[in-house]
Amino acid sequence: MMKTSHAHAPVSPTGCLELLWPALKAFKVTPEARQCIYRKAATLAPIPRLALELRLNESSSPPDLHQMALLQSLDADVLRRWLTDGNGVYSNGLVRFLNEPMQQDIPEHIYFEWDHSHLQSLPAIFLPIDSPSTPGDRSAQRINRLAMLMEIAGIDEAVTLPSCFQNVSISHIGLMPSRGDLLRVNIRGVRPEELALLLRNAEWPGDITAACFLFGELVETADKVTLAFNVVEGALTGYLGFEVLLQQPSATEPRWQSVFDTLQRRSLCTKAEAACLLKVTRTLFPYHRDVAWPASWMVATELQGGHEVPSTSLALSHIKVSLTEAGKLTAKAYVSAQHEWDDKDSPSSAQPDRHHRNTEEATDAAIRYLLQQRQQNDWWRDFTTALGPSDEWVSAFVACSLAASGQQKAIAAANEALVKLLSRQHADGGWGYNAFTASDADSTIWVLRLMSALRFTGDAHDRARNFLQQHVTKQGVRTYGKQTPMHFGSQPPLIHADGWQSEHDCVTANALPFLDASALQNFVSRQQEDGSWTPYWWWTPALTTALAAETLAADARYTESVRHAVQWAHTYQPPSPTCFVEAFRVRILLLGDQASRVEAKTVVESLLSAQRSDGSWPADSDMRFPHAHEIHGHAAANVPMERFGVFTTAAVLMALLQPTLRQEEQT
Amino acid sequence: MSFVQQLQQACGFLDALSTGVEASPFEELGTSFDEAALVDYAVSHGYQIDAASLREAFRLRMAARVAVQNNLKH
Numbered sequence: 001m002m003k004t005s006h007a008h009a010p011v012s013p014t015g016c017l018e019l020l021w022p023a024l025k026a027f028k029v030t031p032e033a034r035q036c037i038y039r040k041a042a043t044l045a046p047i048p049r050l051a052l053e054l055r056l057n058e059s060s061s062p063p064d065l066h067q068m069a070l071l072q073s074l075d076a077d078v079l080r081r082w083l084t085d086g087n088g089v090y091s092n093g094l095v096r097f098l099n100e101p102m103q104q105d106i107p108e109h110i111y112f113e114w115d116h117s118h119l120q121s122l123p124a125i126f127l128p129i130d131s132p133s134t135p136g137d138r139s140a141q142r143i144n145r146l147a148m149l150m151e152i153a154g155i156d157e158a159v160t161l162p163s164c165f166q167n168v169s170i171s172h173i174g175l176m177p178s179r180g181d182l183l184r185v186n187i188r189g190v191r192p193e194e195l196a197l198l199l200r201n202a203e204w205p206g207d208i209t210a211a212c213f214l215f216g217e218l219v220e221t222a223d224k225v226t227l228a229f230n231v232v233e234g235a236l237t238g239y240l241g242f243e244v245l246l247q248q249p250s251a252t253e254p255r256w257q258s259v260f261d262t263l264q265r266r267s268l269c270t271k272a273e274a275a276c277l278l279k280v281t282r283t284l285f286p287y288h289r290d291v292a293w294p295a296s297w298m299v300a301t302e303l304q305g306g307h308e309v310p311s312t313s314l315a316l317s318h319i320k321v322s323l324t325e326a327g328k329l330t331a332k333a334y335v336s337a338q339h340e341w342d343d344k345d346s347p348s349s350a351q352p353d354r355h356h357r358n359t360e361e362a363t364d365a366a367i368r369y370l371l372q373q374r375q376q377n378d379w380w381r382d383f384t385t386a387l388g389p390s391d392e393w394v395s396a397f398v399a400c401s402l403a404a405s406g407q408q409k410a411i412a413a414a415n416e417a418l419v420k421l422l423s424r425q426h427a428d429g430g431w432g433y434n435a436f437t438a439s440d441a442d443s444t445i446w447v448l449r450l451m452s453a454l455r456f457t458g459d460a461h462d463r464a465r466n467f468l469q470q471h472v473t474k475q476g477v478r479t480y481g482k483q484t485p486m487h488f489g490s491q492p493p494l495i496h497a498d499g500w501q502s503e504h505d506c507v508t509a510n511a512l513p514f515l516d517a518s519a520l521q522n523f524v525s526r527q528q529e530d531g532s533w534t535p536y537w538w539w540t541p542a543l544t545t546a547l548a549a550e551t552l553a554a555d556a557r558y559t560e561s562v563r564h565a566v567q568w569a570h571t572y573q574p575p576s577p578t579c580f581v582e583a584f585r586v587r588i589l590l591l592g593d594q595a596s597r598v599e600a601k602t603v604v605e606s607l608l609s610a611q612r613s614d615g616s617w618p619a620d621s622d623m624r625f626p627h628a629h630e631i632h633g634h635a636a637a638n639v640p641m642e643r644f645g646v647f648t649t650a651a652v653l654m655a656l657l658q659p660t661l662r663q664e665e666q667t
Numbered sequence: 668m669s670f671v672q673q674l675q676q677a678c679g680f681l682d683a684l685s686t687g688v689e690a691s692p693f694e695e696l697g698t699s700f701d702e703a704a705l706v707d708y709a710v711s712h713g714y715q716i717d718a719a720s721l722r723e724a725f726r727l728r729m730a731a732r733v734a735v736q737n738n739l740k741h
Binding site (some may be wrong): 009010011012013014018041042046285286287288289292293294295296298299300301302303304305307308309 | 681684685686687691692693696697698699700701702704705706721722725726727729730732733735736
């Protein structure tokens with residue numbers, strides 16, 4: 001359980017403001033406005049999680065104030081205690097809400113919001129409504145939450161929502177008493193092609209074509225775009241908001257710059273504001289020389305009497321672009337500051353499932369998870385690197401796993417991913433790690449594998465094959481061609497990239513189905529004494545050896561090489577066993593004799609028991625990110641880069657879908 | 668009084684809070700107050716400090732905690 005302030009000493013939210021103002025110098029907030037906000041913050045529950053809602057290109061407007069409480073943390077206890085001590089507003093209803101069991105499958109975040117002009121009025125309060133997995137107005141949870149929201153506000157009426165919200169997923173609903181009877185309804189997961197119908201059904205009075213165009217542009221750039229509607233007496237007003245979220249901070253996410261480029265093109269944001277917001281995300285520690293730690297937080301820390309060192313996360317939470325009925329566009333940025341103690345280990349909401357699934361059930365759950373993880377723009381994204389997350393490479397890999405499932409929905413998603421990939425094919429015929437990187441052979445091979453699985457042929461396929469061929473040498477397949485400009489996004493060009501531009505056995509193993517007999521022969525000659533092949537982009541040989549052995553197993557000339565690989569899989573002891581490595585070990589063992597296949601089934605059992613309740617496996621793929629000049633890749637930093645388990649889940653799914661495994665299970 | 672002496676006084680004040688020798692300023696100041704209020708509080712309790720020495724003393728104490736933690740990890 002994540003500890004927060006009140007488990008220790010009370011930590012005032014005002015400290016958040018003291019750390020936010022120096023980071024927001026581009027916004028000319030007057031001392032008087034700051035003082036008003038500070039005085040308000042001093043009256044709030046001691047939950048140090050504040051955000052400022054900043055109007056862009058209107059720097060002189062004072063920001064609105066938000067406070068967030070994470071109810072799956074100790075914030076719930078802090079808030080409950082504070083309310084029962086007779087503080088705050090909405091006390092009775094909120095305490096009853098806090099005493100309800102929390103849902104494990106949704107982030108239980110509640111928000112309080114004060115418009116600057118109504119700092120002394122009742123705040124808006126936002127409650128989470130639907131679980132992403134059970135949207136719809138027939139869900140008992142939605143009915144229950146709506147009733148609670150009304151109870152908190154002391155309103156003796158049922159909420160009336162437009163009927164078009166029946167089958168969408170509502171993330172939050174906000175009551176906004178300072179704006180009359182207005183309800184704010186935030187809807188997640190709407191895909192670009194669905195918006196026009198949703199707006200028409202809702203009789204939204206604005207320009208639907210303009211809204212859809214803007215939405216499409218934002219969805220293409222972001223990880224998530226949530227829709228915000230205003231509802232009065234059961235009908236939509238002309239307001240429509242687009243909340244634009246990216247999961248990684250600007251330092252490792254070049255798409256933040258793209259978001260601000262979009263805003264600046266539409267004169268919704270100044271250059272100075274964009275520059276300021278791009279730098280705002282940072283973790284502050286009290287021992288930093290350039291940080292003036294708030295005095296009240298010094299006292300809270302010292303009163304602990306222990307050894308804790310707190311920190312504060314400043315973050316650009318999201319951007320909101322709003323469109324009025326008259327077609328006027330405005331934008332706001334939400335910048336948050338959250339105090340944390342250093343013992344904040346927080347469990348994932350998804351835990352290993354107590355119900356032990358069989359292979360078929362595990363496969364179905366994994367497919368559901370992957371479909372749920374697909375973003376509104378049809379990409380899967382994962383991994384944290386200095387180049388941002390991957391979408392092209394990761395989406396091709398995940399789509400390959402879904403294409404192998406034989407399930408209609410999964411194959412449809414794989415086809416949609418291929419359409420998306422085709423729209424991004426680079427001029428040289430290849431694909432890359434993401435839109436900011438040059439084409440590479442490995443990403444292109446995964447797209448070629450996807451094309452094969454979906455029986456796609458045509459010009460795009462031929463151009464991709466041609467691209468791959470240009471990376472083939474006698475020594476294998478280069479990840480990047482020698483002539484590839486090694487220039488990634490806005491980063492300085494890489495002068496020395498001999499490592500990345502070399503032949504790599506992990507890439508060559510992936511490419512084997514597309515290579516000729518002599519290339520296979522050369523590749524086999526590089527098999528190590530222990531039966532494995534040596535990877536460049538991975539810490540362990542599991543993926544490389546599995547991909548190699550599977551292709552070689554189709555050719556009787558390489559029986560001995562495959563047997564040797566299976567032997568490796570029998571004896572391999574990874575530094576720490578991971579689901580990712582085990583998934584590829586299963587694939588190799590399934591190529592062996594009866595004893596090997598029995599061992600494969602044992603490994604599968606352990607994978608099934610590690611699957612989490614949401615259908616995923618823990619993000620533990622062992623990708624490494626060597627310096628570009630590193631020929632052998634050994635100097636890579638050993639830091640986990642996969643974040644959401646999308647890649648690992650797809651890897652395990654591929655293992656569970658192996659036909660040999662299904663045959664084994666039937667015998 | 669030199670800055671080093673003020674720094675010593677500020678460290679003494681923070682240590683007194685940490686060990687419970689000095690009462691919690693929250694009793695008197697509430698939980699939301701600024702640096703000037705805390706300096707005044709410390710001065711009224713006999714510590715000759717200013718804002719700069721308080722800030723630096725706290726920074727050094729946190730840096731020392733991190734150094735100890737890192738040392739323990741290795």
